[in-house]
Every structure is written in C-alpha cells, then in structure tokens.
Amino acid sequence: MSEQAEHHPSATLSRVLAVLGDKAVGFHDRLGDDTVAIRPEHLVEVARTLKDDPHLLFDFLMDQTAVDWIEEEPRFELVYHLFSSKYFHRLRLKFRVPESDPSCDSLTPLWGSADWMEREIWDLYGIRFRGHPHLQRILLYDEFEGHPLRKDYPKDAAQPLFEPRYWGSREHEDPRKARGGDLKTL
Amino acid sequence: MALDPRLLRLRGGPAPTGDPALDAAIGESGGDFHDKVYTTRLDAVLGWSRKFSLFQYPFVTACCGMEYMAASANHYDTDRFGAALPRFSPRQSDMLMVVGTITHKQAPVLKRVYDQMCEPKWVVAVGACAVSGGFYQNYTSVPGCDKIIPVDVYVPGCPPRPETILDAIVKLQEKIQNQKHEFI
Numbered sequence: 122m123s124e125q126a127e128h129h130p131s132a133t134l135s136r137v138l139a140v141l142g143d144k145a146v147g148f149h150d151r152l153g154d155d156t157v158a159i160r161p162e163h164l165v166e167v168a169r170t171l172k173d174d175p176h177l178l179f180d181f182l183m184d185q186t187a188v189d190w191i192e193e194e195p196r197f198e199l200v201y202h203l204f205s206s207k208y209f210h211r212l213r214l215k216f217r218v219p220e221s222d223p224s225c226d227s228l229t230p231l232w233g234s235a236d237w238m239e240r241e242i243w244d245l246y247g248i249r250f251r252g253h254p255h256l257q258r259i260l261l262y263d264e265f266e267g268h269p270l271r272k273d274y275p276k277d278a279a280q281p282l283f284e285p286r287y288w289g290s291r292e293h294e295d296p297r298k299a300r301g302g303d304l305k306t307l
Numbered sequence: 308m309a310l311d312p313r314l315l316r317l318r319g320g321p322a323p324t325g326d327p328a329l330d331a332a333i334g335e336s337g338g339d340f341h342d343k344v345y346t347t348r349l350d351a352v353l354g355w356s357r358k359f360s361l362f363q364y365p366f367v368t369a370c371c372g373m374e375y376m377a378a379s380a381n382h383y384d385t386d387r388f389g390a391a392l393p394r395f396s397p398r399q400s401d402m403l404m405v406v407g408t409i410t411h412k413q414a415p416v417l418k419r420v421y422d423q424m425c426e427p428k429w430v431v432a433v434g435a436c437a438v439s440g441g442f443y444q445n446y447t448s449v450p451g452c453d454k455i456i457p458v459d460v461y462v463p464g465c466p467p468r469p470e471t472i473l474d475a476i477v478k479l480q481e482k483i484q485n486q487k488h489e490f491i
C-alpha cells in the first residue's frame with residue numbers, strides 16, 4: 122500500500138493528464154506503459170492536442186488495433202500507440218465502442234499511418250471509421266463475409282473463392298481432362 | 308548423361324516393322340542396322356527428353372522459399388538433374404513448384420498460373436503448407452494446394468531439407484519417364 126501511495130506518474134503521463142483535463146477518464150502506468158482512457162467522442166480533439174502540444178509532440182502513430190471483449194459492454198476496445206520522435210516517449214490511448222454502433226472517427230487526416238491500420242481494423246473487426254477516405258478491406262478479398270477476428274466468427278470457417286477440386290493423378294495424365302476449371306472470380 | 312538403357316534394343320535381329328520402306332532399308336543395311344540405329348518407343352524417348360529439361364516456375368509464397376532458394380542455388384544445384392533455370396513466365400515452364408502457404412485470396416492466382424502453363428506440365432508441392440495446409444487450420448489457408456490444382460509429387464517437411472527437394476525432382480523424373488506421353 123505504501124508503495125502505491127508513493128508512486129508518481131511519469132512526467133509524460135502527468136503532462137498528458139494536465140493538458141487533457143477531464144477528457145481523460147482513466148489512466149495507469151502499469152509495467153511502465155503510460156496509458157490513458159478517453160471517450161470515443163473526444164478522440165480527434167485529444168489526438169490533435171497530443172500531437173500539437175509543444176511538450177508532448179506525439180508525431181508518430183505507431184500502432185492501432187482493436188480488442189474484442191465479447192460478452193462485455195461496450196464490446197470493442199480501440200488501442201492507439203503514440204510515439205514522439207523528438208522526446209522519445211510513448212503513450213497508449215484506449216476507449217471502447219459498443220457492438221450496436223461499432224464506429225469512431227478516423228485519424229487518417231492527422232497521421233497518414235492510420236490509413237492502412239484503420240482499413241485492417243475494419244477488415245478484421247468490422248469497426249467503421251468516420252471520415253476515412255476509402256474504407257475497404259485490405260487483407261481479405263471483397264467477397265469475404267463477416268469479420269474474422271471477432272470472437273464469434275468460427276475460426277476455421279473458410280470462404281473459398283471457388284469450389285475445391287480433388288484431382289487424381291490419372292486425370293492429370295490426360296491433358297484434355299486436366300484443363301479447365303470452375304473459377305468464379307479472377 | 309548416358310542414354311537410358313530402356314531406350315535401347317540392341318539385341319536380336321531386325322524384326323519386320325510392317326512398313327515396307329523401312330523393311331527394305333533394314334535389308335539394305337547389311338545386317339548391322341542395330342549398330343547404327345536405336346529403336347525405341349516414342350513414349351520412352353519423349354519421356355527421356357522431357358525429364359531432363361524441366362523448366363521450373365517457382366510459386367514461392369512463404370518461409371519454405373528460403374529453403375527452395377538454398378536448394379536451387381549452386382551448393383545443392385538442381386541443375387545436376389536438368390532442372391536448372393527458374394522461369395518467371397508460366398508460358399516458358401513445365402514444372403510448377405508450389406512453395407509455401409496458399410491462402411484463399413491467392414488460390415485464383417495459383418489456378419491461373421497453372422492454367423497458363425503449356426502442356427506437358429507437372430506440379431511439385433514443397434513443404435507441409437503446400438501439401439496439406441501444414442499447421443494452419445483457419446479461415447484463410449487452403450488445406451493443401453491439391454484442392455486447386457493436380458499435384459504430382461508431395462515434399463514433406465516444414466521446411467523440407469534441400470535433399471528432400473532434390474529427391475522430389477528425381478521422383479518426378481521417374482514419373483515422367485514412365486508415364487504416357489502425347490506428341491503435342
């Protein structure tokens with residue numbers, strides 16, 4: 122207990138909490154990772170503050186990902202990792218969005234690196250980013266239905282683009298039979 | 308490389324071929340026709356020539372590719388078996404090496420590459436992923452490239468040793484020598 126009472130947040134975290142004021146709804150620095158929780162509606166405002174504040178200057182969005190806390194509400198947690206190439210400090214931002222409306226604002230106008238990462242989160246978790254210039258699937262194909270990293274997606278439910286074939290080697294030796302196929306899309 | 312003994316039929320006198328012109332030529336040769344001329348089946352000679360001129364198309368998608376590069380470079384040297392030059396155009400190749408994991412997104416590409424290759428053509432699946440999907444059982448990996456295209460030789464291993472890949476080429480040559488060939 123006494124250790125906790127003597128524990129002080131790092132200079133970065135103190136500064137972040139000071140500039141964010143009541144927009145920071147929670148924080149911790151467990152294992153040395155400064156983390157701040159915010160509300161989704163404040164995302165763009167908070168991000169701009171963190172990027173422009175002269176003592177923070179988080180100019181690099183290193184990583185952006187999502188977590189599916191199935192059976193909890195709100196269900197999806199978005200996680201942002203920021204880095205400052207001037208001060209070499211890092212910050213983790215977190216907030217949750219509900220299953221009924223899994224969406225939040227896009228950070229692509231602020232950090233170009235958000236572009237592909239937001240497309241990946243849309244692809245795999247189905248979270249929409251308002252204001253993203255072209256929110257399309259990036260890893261999977263357009264015909265894919267559903268979002269496979271959601272915990273309620275069956276892990277081996279493949280969606281082949283065409284029916285699998287079972288060829289015997291005898292068929293292959295007859296070149297006329299080995300040709301052709303039932304390819305749907307190319 | 309010595310001629311395959313199966314190609315040669317040196318013993319025994321000339322048998323009537325059924326072709327009057329050829330029979331006459333054999334008669335005129337003075338009895339040593341078989342010292343001057345090799346007779347064989349068309350199948351065998353086509354197989355013999357095709358098995359030593361394999362042009363490979365490496366469809367390299369994953370970590371097995373490193374092992375494939377080691378096997379085809381000069382330390383292990385697939386050229387010793389007549390499978391030397393990787394061709395990066397399917398039109399110019401007759402041996403498709405599927406090296407690595409195939410995803411469902413990639414399956415149409417592999418199918419198209421296979422369809423673009425001219426007959427005769429053979430397929431070698433290199434590595435556990437190409438053979439059976441390996442340890443991947445999920446929404447994105449094809450459980451073996453034989454679900455998409457016919458495969459002649461399966462090479463096990465994750466990744467296979469270069470010797471295993473060389474062994475696969477020798478196995479494929481055996482298959483080519485003994486299979487039925489069409490004169491296309």
Ligand code: SF4
Nearest residue numbers: 370371434435436465
């Ligand atoms: S078989 Fe192993 S080494 Fe080869 S592609 Fe699959 S995982 Fe990689």
